[in-house]
Every structure is written in structure tokens, then in C-alpha cells.
Amino acid sequence: MRVFLLALLVACVITAVAALILDRFQTSADIANTTSGVRINFAVDTSNTKQ
């Protein structure tokens, strides 16, 4: 059953790594450029900031 435990461990490690990477990706995806030139960063705050 060592192989089973190893597979379980690897599954957990992959899950944790994916969570870290995608969380960062999600944060970057929260920044939106609008056609009016206003840049909105939903991750930092909910207010609009002009760049």
C-alpha cells in the first residue's frame, strides 16, 4: 500500500501547487482595462483608479 500512499501524497501536492498558481492567476485576472481608459483592480479594492 506504499504506492497508494505515495499517489495520495502526490495528488495532495499537485492540488496545493495548482491552488497557489491559479490563485495568483485569478488575482491577475481581476485587473480589467476598460475602453474609457479606466483600470479596475478588483483584487486591491473595489474603486476605479485612472492610470
Added chain:
Amino acid sequence: MSRLIELARALALAIPIALFAGAAPVSAQTPVPKQVNPTAESVKEDQLLKELQRIEGRITIPDKREAVLIQPAGRDWREWRQSTLPRIGTIAIIGMLALLILFLIVRGRVRLENGFSGRTVQRFTAVERFGHWLTATSFIVLGLTGLNVTFGRDYLLPVVGAETFTFLSQWAKYLHNYMSFAFVLGLVIIFFAWVIYNLPTARDFRWIAEGGGIIGNKHPPAAKFNAGQKLVFWVTILGGLTLTITGYMLMFPFYSLPSTTLTEINTSIAAIQNAQVIHAVVGLIMIAIILAHIYIGTIGMEGAFSSMSTGEVDENWARQHHSVWAERVASPEGGGRTVPAE
């Protein structure tokens, strides 16, 4: 004097209001024109949908699809999601469990006819077992967390309460998204490890015709994988591929992709709704089939589980269920690796 002015002002306001109010019932009795004015307060939502097929407004942002507020397809999808899907899931899972229980009662456990020989042969290498368990453990987590999406609100929420259900569902959602990558890696490993053994052969038809030796007492010859195991393999690979594609569409909806066609698909509301439908149905069917796989690999068949726990099976088990493969591995060309069991 000032009272007169006030009276005149009041009359000046009252007359147009009275005229407008008197005219209103007349216009309400006239038939509804073909062209519905969506901004009219008297227009009902259902009537508007019937006439226009969807309710949309005017926007200034580039993506014009954002203007759609209500679309009938969205209502159909919600209806399917809330009533049809749980019905399919209940039939697939409860039906399979009922069949397995009935099968165990009627057929009983598939026993080793000649008992354990005391000698074992290696059936699966460590890499094969690693791929199997990586796929299996991640699939169990994905299956349970996916079932929570479909059935959680109806069955789990009343038992654990709103606060606990919210906490569990939030973490279940994270697990469902992030553990998918382990499942995909497992699929890749088992595909390359076993695809060569799972190509259909003429022997598979005989195996199916004779009921696989489970129905009745015959034991049709089989190589490393019999037709039933090949079915599970292809269901896992093709079903897993479908779940992967639709799952990542749901995880990354409305994102641009390298190809224009793919971007069009991934940014269409209808495609995302279809992806959810396919993902849920395929997932439920796979859960039902994997339940049967778990049954036959554990309590359903004597001597089967060790092939995935230790990687070895009893020689008599190999000869009874996989006679062609057993002859091959026992021969000098196949390595002849039979060892006494500890």
C-alpha cells in the same frame, strides 16, 4: 387673490391628469401590437420573452453580449440543472448500487475455484499502480465534491445546517477545481501504461458472449485485460477526457484561447451551458460505472484486490480469470516470474 392663483394652478394640473387617466383604460383594451415596447411598464416579462425571445438593453462596452439580461435558453438550462439532472443522477447511482446488491445476493462472491495456490505472479508494476491510485483517489474526491454541487443543497444542507454546508461547499469547490490536475496526470499515466493491452481483439467478443465468466460458471480466456476491464479503461480515458475539456471550460469561462474558433466556443454562453450539461452527465455515468469497478475489484471477486495493493495475484486467480496472460507470464519468454506467497 392668492387663493385664486392656487386654484387655477391646481386645475391646470388636474385636467391633463384626468384626461390621461381616462384615456389609459381604452389603450389597455386594444390588442397588443406585434412590436412590443420593452420599456413600457405594462409589458409583462413572459409576454416580452414570447415576442422577443430574449430581454436585452443597450450598453456602451464593446462586448454586446453583456446587454442580454434574460434569455430563454438560460431558463431551460436552469430547469434542467434543478430537476432533470438530479433525476438522472439518482437513477444512475442508486440504480447501480441496487444492481450490485442484487448481483451479490443472487450470484454471490466470485470465488477461486481451486483455492489459493500459494504462488503469486506480478500483475502490475509500481508505476502502473501509482497511475491507478492517482486517478482513483483524485476521482473519488472529484466525484464526491461534484455530487455536492448537484445534490448537496437537497440532501446535505438539511442535515448539517447552512453554516456548515457553506463551509463544506466552499472547500469542496476548491478541491474540485484544483485536484482536477492530479486526475489529468493519472489519466495520462494509465493511458500510456495500458493502452496497448486495451485494444479490442476477437477474444473480447467471445468473453462478452459467455458473460465474462461472472454470469454462469464458464471462464472465457482473456489476456491481461478482459473485455469488461477494457470497457472500464475506455470509459475512464474517454470520459475523463470529456470531463477535462468541459471542466476547464467551466473553470476558465469566457477566456480567449489561441485559436479563434476555440475562443468563439469558450466565449459563448450556450457552449458554457452545454459544457456544464455534458460535464454533469458524463460525471454521473462515470461514477456509476466506477462503483461497479470498485465492487468487482474488492468484495465482488476473491483475490482481485491484491493486484492493486501489492501488485501480485495468486497463480490460480491468474489462470482462472486471465488464462492467456497467465500462460504468457509463466512461460520462459514471459519471465516465468511465479514466486511463493509470503
